[in-house]
Amino acid sequence: MRKxxxxxxxxxxxxxxxxxxxxxxxxxRNARLLVVEGTLYPLLTRLKNNGLLSYNxxxxxxxxxxxxxxxxxxxxxxxxxxxxxxxxxxxxxRTAQQLMKDDNSNQA
Amino acid sequence: MKxxxxxxxxxxxxxxxxxxxxxxxxxxxxxxxxxxxxxxxxEIVTDIENRIAELLLGRMRGDNKQLASLEDVQAVVxxxxxxxxxxxxxxxxxxxxxxxxxxEPEFSEPQPRKLFRDMDNRVVAGxxxxxxxxxxxxxxxxxxxxxxxVLLGGSGLLVYxxxxxxxxxxETRPEKMAMRGEQLNLRNFxxxxxEEMAALDERFGPAGRQAGSFIREFFDAxxxxxxxxxxxxxxxxxxxxxxFGFAMLLTFFIGLxxxxxxxDYEVSNYFPMNAxxxxxxxxxxxxxFVLFFIPVLALVLFSIRVAFTDRPVNKITxxxxxxxxxxxxxxxxxxxxxxxxxxxxxxxxxRQQAVKAYPxxxxxxxxxxxxxxxxxxxxxxxxxxxxxxVVLNTGDRPFVSPNNMRLEIVKSEAGRMILSENYSSxxxxxxxxxxxxxxxxxxxxxQDSVLNFSPKPRVGNKERWRNxxxxxLLQVPVGTRLxxxxxxxxxxxxxxxxxxxxxxxxxxxxxxxWIMTNEGLKCLDIPESxxxx
Numbered sequence: 001m002r003k004x005x006x007x008x009x010x011x012x013x014x015x016x017x018x019x020x021x022x023x024x025x026x027x028x029r030n031a032r033l034l035v036v037e038g039t040l041y042p043l044l045t046r047l048k049n050n051g052l053l054s055y056n057x058x059x060x061x062x063x064x065x066x067x068x069x070x071x072x073x074x075x076x077x078x079x080x081x082x083x084x085x086x087x088x089x090x091x092x093x094r095t096a097q098q099l100m101k102d103d104n105s106n107q108a
Numbered sequence: 109m110k111x112x113x114x115x116x117x118x119x120x121x122x123x124x125x126x127x128x129x130x131x132x133x134x135x136x137x138x139x140x141x142x143x144x145x146x147x148x149x150x151e152i153v154t155d156i157e158n159r160i161a162e163l164l165l166g167r168m169r170g171d172n173k174q175l176a177s178l179e180d181v182q183a184v185v186x187x188x189x190x191x192x193x194x195x196x197x198x199x200x201x202x203x204x205x206x207x208x209x210x211x212e213p214e215f216s217e218p219q220p221r222k223l224f225r226d227m228d229n230r231v232v233a234g235x236x237x238x239x240x241x242x243x244x245x246x247x248x249x250x251x252x253x254x255x256x257x258v259l260l261g262g263s264g265l266l267v268y269x270x271x272x273x274x275x276x277x278x279e280t281r282p283e284k285m286a287m288r289g290e291q292l293n294l295r296n297f298x299x300x301x302x303e304e305m306a307a308l309d310e311r312f313g314p315a316g317r318q319a320g321s322f323i324r325e326f327f328d329a330x331x332x333x334x335x336x337x338x339x340x341x342x343x344x345x346x347x348x349x350x351x352f353g354f355a356m357l358l359t360f361f362i363g364l365x366x367x368x369x370x371x372d373y374e375v376s377n378y379f380p381m382n383a384x385x386x387x388x389x390x391x392x393x394x395x396x397f398v399l400f401f402i403p404v405l406a407l408v409l410f411s412i413r414v415a416f417t418d419r420p421v422n423k424i425t426x427x428x429x430x431x432x433x434x435x436x437x438x439x440x441x442x443x444x445x446x447x448x449x450x451x452x453x454x455x456x457x458x459r460q461q462a463v464k465a466y467p468x469x470x471x472x473x474x475x476x477x478x479x480x481x482x483x484x485x486x487x488x489x490x491x492x493x494x495x496x497x498v499v500l501n502t503g504d505r506p507f508v509s510p511n512n513m514r515l516e517i518v519k520s521e522a523g524r525m526i527l528s529e530n531y532s533s534x535x536x537x538x539x540x541x542x543x544x545x546x547x548x549x550x551x552x553x554x555q556d557s558v559l560n561f562s563p564k565p566r567v568g569n570k571e572r573w574r575n576x577x578x579x580x581l582l583q584v585p586v587g588t589r590l591x592x593x594x595x596x597x598x599x600x601x602x603x604x605x606x607x608x609x610x611x612x613x614x615x616x617x618x619x620x621x622w623i624m625t626n627e628g629l630k631c632l633d634i635p636e637s638x639x640x641x
Contacts (some may be wrong), residue, residue: 021159036189038139041155045148063162064118067155 008086009033010043010073014053018068044069052078083097112175118154118161123174124221128181132160134179138191160184221289223280232327235271238278241287272331273338307478346415353408357401363399382573384447392443394535398436402429410550438579463525466557468589471596471618474553474560513550513563513578516602519624520583527552531565544574552580561596590622590629608633 006028013019013027021044025037047053052075055067071079115127124132143149163184164176206601221481222337223242225234240247278284368390376518384392406429461627520526531548535541551562562598565578584590594617597605608620608631 021155036193036195037159037187038156038189038191041159042143042146042148042152042194045152045155049148060162063121063165064158066158066162 006033006035007043007047007080008082010040011052011082012049015071015076015079016070018056018070020058020066020068024069047075051075079103117164120161120165122161122164122168122176124176124181127177128176128178131178131181131185135190136160138386139194142191142194144609151242152349156188160188163187174175178189202222208286220417221274222283224283225272225275226287227277227279227282228284231324232268233272233331234277235268235275238275238287239271241289246287343415346411349411350408350415353404353411356404357408360397360404365394367393388443388446391439392447395436395443396439396569400433400439402436403435405429437490450536451534452536453538453541454532454534455538455545456530457542457545459529459531461527461529461552463527463554464556465525467587468557468591469525469584470558470591472558472560472593473517473595473599474562476551476562487504513561513565513580514601515561515580515582515596515598515599517582517584517600517629518602519626519628520585522583523585524583525588527559527583528583530581530582532575532577534575541574544576544631547571548576548578550578561599563599568571584624584629586624586626588624589632590624591619592622594618594620603629607631 009028009031010024013024020035022038024044025035025040026033028040028055044053048069052072053069054072055069057065058068062065111126113124113126115124115129115132126591136153136157140149140153143152146152164180167180167183168174169178170521204423221242221244224238226237226241227234229237231251236250240250243250254264257267267397276283276289337410380391381393404428409425427623529552531545533541533544533548535544548565548567550565552561553560559582561580565576567576568641592605594605594609595608597620605620608622609617617633622629623632624630
């Protein structure tokens with residue numbers, strides 16, 4: 001059920017600007033999309049290798065240099081497609097839910 | 109008190125308590141095994157390690173301590189998530205291939221197998237089971253095939269011995285797994301380990317004692333003996349090579365020093381250095397030194413390694429030796445080309461010399477040499493009034509060049525005795541070659557009826573060897589008698605003069621007697637034998 005949604009959310013978070021992996025996790029947690037950090041790294045690497053993401057090394061005061069991720073032009077285009085798909089999907093769901101609610105209220 | 113371990117993770121140095129270190133190692137190994145079949149495994153694992161380092165350092169800084177404890181590691185691992193959490197995540201990101209591969213290694217492509225002797229499943233030395241593993245066929249089939257080969261002419265025995273020598277034992281667990289073509293990951297590691305324990309139990313149990321064990325022990329002893337013997341023989345051979353090689357290196361070195369020290373005096377007048385122009389001699393000597401010295405040096409170094417240490421030959425050393433040697437080859441080819449252009453053209457000319465008429469002649473070899481005026485001065489003979497001096501006994505000089513005089517004896521068509529001398533030489537151009545030929549000096553002296561031939565032509569001291577040659581054609585009128593000294597025999601090209609000396613009574617005679625007829629030379633000493641060729 002969550003297939004693809006995690007990717008979509010990650011891309012949405014990154015689209016707001018350069019961001020560090022653990023901050024992505026924090027945002028995902030806030031959205032109650034619970035994942036452990038270990039899951040995120042393969043996902044980011046895959047998105048990066050598909051040309052959707054790029055990263056910069058940024059020196060850190062608290063340890064090794066950090067990778068800060070960015071959307072590429074391709075990534076932005078792909079996110080646009082996903083937006084379209086998601087809007088269709090949510091329209092379908094909302095319509096179905098509305099129909100059900102209407103039925104329920106009619107019965108009541 | 110607790111033991112601590114220092115690790116380098118994500119380019120950071122972190123001190124860990126021992127239990128924390130163990131927990132972290134296990135976790136990282138699991139992570140590596142999990143991502144081992146993903147194309148980006150290195151990058152992913154590096155990212156994870158970096159993050160772990162950052163989290164650990166952050167926790168240590170927060171608690172203001174120098175050392176990470178087990179709790180720290182557990183907390184970090186909880187934050188990163190366990191490998192099973194990754195699987196869930198992997199499902200969530202639809203990374204199906206990753207999941208399939210890491211959880212069903214039994215169906216993955218087989219690894220290329222390696223040829224090892226299987227010491228756990230053997231009768232003699234584990235060769236058959238090793239071959240069985242390698243080819244992926246039943247061990248017993250291999251054994252039957254081998255026994256058949258032994259029975260059919262015994263070639264199987266030889267094959268077995270050779271394989272025994274060249275196949276290494278599978279000793280470590282990774283080697284055993286490579287032998288079976290299993291993939292190197294944690295799961296297979298554990299499986300392999302369990303099987304090994306089971307095999308061990310079986311062997312030490314009473315049912316495990318097989319009839320093969322006596323044969324096995326017997327051949328084990330022989331194998332150990334042969335191996336030790338082989339190692340000793342290799343060492344002895346290596347030491348011999350080292351000693352011999354050192355002697356050769358020393359010889360080359362002394363040779364080079366001697367040449368560089370004395371080249372303008374003697375050595376450069378000997379073959380083959382006398383073919384080389386003076387300005388090329390030092391470079392050529394150094395090049396030749398490099399070409400011969402380096403391979404021997406490499407052989408000696410290699411033998412030293414074999415005999416005394418097990419370390420492989422230092423790469424930098426061997427590469428620089430190879431490069432120097434190849435450079436030497438290049439320079440050598442260039443030099444050889446330079447020298448060989450000096451031999452490109454050939455020129456020759458003839459000179460006829462009348463010989464005073466006598467009914468009979470004696471042919472002698474004359475080792476004395478004529479010196480020109482300048483040479484006489486050079487050798488300290490200049491006090492004599494004549495401009496030509498004769499020195500005796502120069503025939504046993506060291507070998508200078510392959511330039512012996514050649515003599516042909518033919519019937520004179522003109523009816524008189526004529527000696528024609530043919531001078532020839534090589535040179536870079538035709539003019540140069542002709543000049544070289546003109547510089548050949550050949551001494552032929554007639555003393556009444558005695559004809560004295562010098563064995564070699566002489567070339568001026570400054571002249572280089574350019575394949576200067578002298579060919580003599582002695583035209584003898586019919587009816588003339590020749591008395592030929594046996595020393596001259598070797599120089600005569602068109603008759604086998606020894607045939608006239610080789611009868612039992614006269615084997616040691618110094619002279620053979622001949623007469624020129626219409627059919628050519630006839631031996632007078634042994635009338636019935638024909639001397640012609």
